[in-house]
Amino acid sequence: MQELAKSIESAAQGWKLVADIGGTNARFGLAKSVAAADGAHSEAPVEDIQLLPCAEFERIELALETYLKSLPAAKVADISEACLAVAGPVGADRVAVTNLPWTFSKSGLQQALGYARVEVINDFAALALGCTGLHGDDLVRIDEASQAMPVADTSGELRAVIGPGTGLGVCGLHRSGNSWQALPGEGGHAAIAPVTDEEFAIVQFLRRTHSHVSAEHLLCGRGLVNIFCSLGAVRGQDAPLRDAAAISSAALAGDCALARDAVDTFCNLLGGFCGDVLLILGARGGLYLGGGILPRIEPLLRASEFYTRMRAKGAMSDYLQNVPVHLVRHLFPALAGAAAYLGSER
Numbered sequence: 001m002q003e004l005a006k007s008i009e010s011a012a013q014g015w016k017l018v019a020d021i022g023g024t025n026a027r028f029g030l031a032k033s034v035a036a037a038d039g040a041h042s043e044a045p046v047e048d049i050q051l052l053p054c055a056e057f058e059r060i061e062l063a064l065e066t067y068l069k070s071l072p073a074a075k076v077a078d079i080s081e082a083c084l085a086v087a088g089p090v091g092a093d094r095v096a097v098t099n100l101p102w103t104f105s106k107s108g109l110q111q112a113l114g115y116a117r118v119e120v121i122n123d124f125a126a127l128a129l130g131c132t133g134l135h136g137d138d139l140v141r142i143d144e145a146s147q148a149m150p151v152a153d154t155s156g157e158l159r160a161v162i163g164p165g166t167g168l169g170v171c172g173l174h175r176s177g178n179s180w181q182a183l184p185g186e187g188g189h190a191a192i193a194p195v196t197d198e199e200f201a202i203v204q205f206l207r208r209t210h211s212h213v214s215a216e217h218l219l220c221g222r223g224l225v226n227i228f229c230s231l232g233a234v235r236g237q238d239a240p241l242r243d244a245a246a247i248s249s250a251a252l253a254g255d256c257a258l259a260r261d262a263v264d265t266f267c268n269l270l271g272g273f274c275g276d277v278l279l280i281l282g283a284r285g286g287l288y289l290g291g292g293i294l295p296r297i298e299p300l301l302r303a304s305e306f307y308t309r310m311r312a313k314g315a316m317s318d319y320l321q322n323v324p325v326h327l328v329r330h331l332f333p334a335l336a337g338a339a340a341y342l343g344s345e346r
Contacts, residue, residue, distance in 0.1 A: 014080035016342050017068075017115075018046060020123055020334035021060065021086045023099030023166030026052045027332055028067040030075065031339035046335045048075070060084075060102045061112065081117040083338040084109075085126030087167060089186065095120055099167050121341055123334055124169035124290075125182035128161040130337030131173070131288045131328060132180045138330035142289075142298075143307055143323070160283040162187075162274050163291030163328070164223065164266075168216040172281045173288075179344050182337075183281075188216040193272055195309070199265065202230040215273050219266065221293060224248070227269075228262040248297050263300050271309030278320055279313060290328040298327060 020027040029046035050067055057063040068076050088098035096103045110118035131139070159173040170187030173180060192215045194200045206213045206226060217223055221244040228247050232239025237258055241247050250259035274287055287310075294301055311320045330336075 014078040015075055016339060017079050017082040017113075018335045018338035018342070019064070019082070019084045020126060020332065020338065021054070021084060021097055021100075021102070022123060023087055023097070024054060026054050026057075026060075026063045027335060028052070028064075029332065029335045029339075030071070030079070031335075031342070045339045046332065049332055049335065054100055054102070060097070060104050061109070064113070080115060081119075081342055082113060082115050083119040083121065083126075083342045085121055085123040085334045085338045087123045087169070090120045090122055117342075119338075119341060121338065122171070122182070122184035124161055124163065124171035125184040126334040126337035126341065127163065127169065127290050127328075128159075128171045128173040128182040128184075128288070128337065129180055129340045130330070130333035130335070131161060131290070131326075133336060133340070134328065134330055134333060138333075139288075139326050139328055141324060142302055142327050143325035157285030158281050158283040159285040159288065160274070160277050160281055161288040161290060162270075162277060163289060164220045164270065164293045165291035166221055168219045168223070169291065170277060172283060173285075180340075187277060188219070189214045191215070192218055192269060193276065194269070195272060195312075198231070198234060199269065201234045202227060202265070205230040205233055215269075219270050219273060220291075224262060224266050224293070227265050228259060231262055231265065232258060244293070245296075248293070251300060252297065260300070263297055264304050267297075267301050267304035267306045268309050271304070271306035272312070274306075274325075275310040275313050275320060278310070278323060279316055284320070284323050286324045286326060288326050288328055290333065294327060295329050301327070 016031045018029050018031050029049040031045045048071060052063050052066060086095055086097055088096055093106050094103060095106060106120050161171040161173055163169045168188030170185055172183030192203065192213060194203050203213050206217055210217060218227055224244045224247055225242060228241060229239045239258060241259065247259045247262055250256040251263040278287060311317050313320060
């Protein structure tokens with residue numbers, strides 16, 4: 001890989017390699033201008049975007065090498081920095097990608113790439129930073145007050161970013177001076193709080209095989225499958241579907257009542273979980289819903305009890321009354337966030 005990429009004299013110029021490494025796909029791109037005056041990323045800063053299935057590569061280095069080999073040699077030679085957004089904790093030098101058998105050393109990867117700067121950040125930290133520059137069809141309001149309030153919330157209060165995909169990502173977001181700072185964590189592995197008798201039954205069913213039933217056991221792709229299969233078992237019904245996309249498609253088409261109920265349960269539990277996160281963070285500045293699942297089931301999300309559940313917090317229900325909820329439709333927000341991270345002062 002040393003021959004494929006080399007650093008240049010000034011890190012302020014040249015291309016920046018950005019990546020979003022999830023449990024299913026690795027997304028790569030190149031960026032140049034990455035930050036606006038208000039701390040948000042500049043419009044459409046990422047080029048040469050490619051998506052590579054993680055299962056096709058034994059190591060992250062091989063995926064990086066494949067991407068770099070696909071680029072013109074002149075661009076590769078002009079890459080000066082990199083920011084990899086990775087699903088999982090990134091505090092130590094040794095990084096392990098959650099839901100994927102990839103581990104790597106930050107320092108070793110920088111040495112292999114030969115760049116002046118290589119940053120590794122949490123994938124939802126990148127998504128959070130990317131959300132600050134989205135607008136129009138890339139970011140839509142879905143809360144009940146969306147017709148009465150402006151699309152863009154400009155308050156300085158904390159915000160939250162939550163997204164079900166291969167796993168369940170959770171991140172806080174706050175403004176510090178003229179820039180945005182992400183507050184990543186592993187909130188997806190917190191416990192889930194069922195409300196209805198059937199939701200309690202689903203959790204009890206999963207506890208037969210899991211000592212700890214986390215939010216991620218229910219609020220991600222495999223979580224939707226868990227809900228579908230558990231509902232079938234609790235009701236004594238056949239539950240033949242074993243793929244989240246198939247369950248979502250059946251629910252949207254109206255072909256399977258159990259699939260529709262599973263998606264409704266998914267959205268309702270997600271609403272309650274989001275409300276809990278907002279309360280814990282004090283994030284009344286807004287909620288961003290990311291991940292790959294929700295844009296595909298947007299009509300069902302809007303028709304569900306998501307927003308009611310989000311606000312149903314007893315004495316603190318009014319505390320969340322005016323929190324704007326945005327659905328992220330942009331395909332690659334974390335790449336823009338990784339680029340923004342490289343453009344901010346550290």
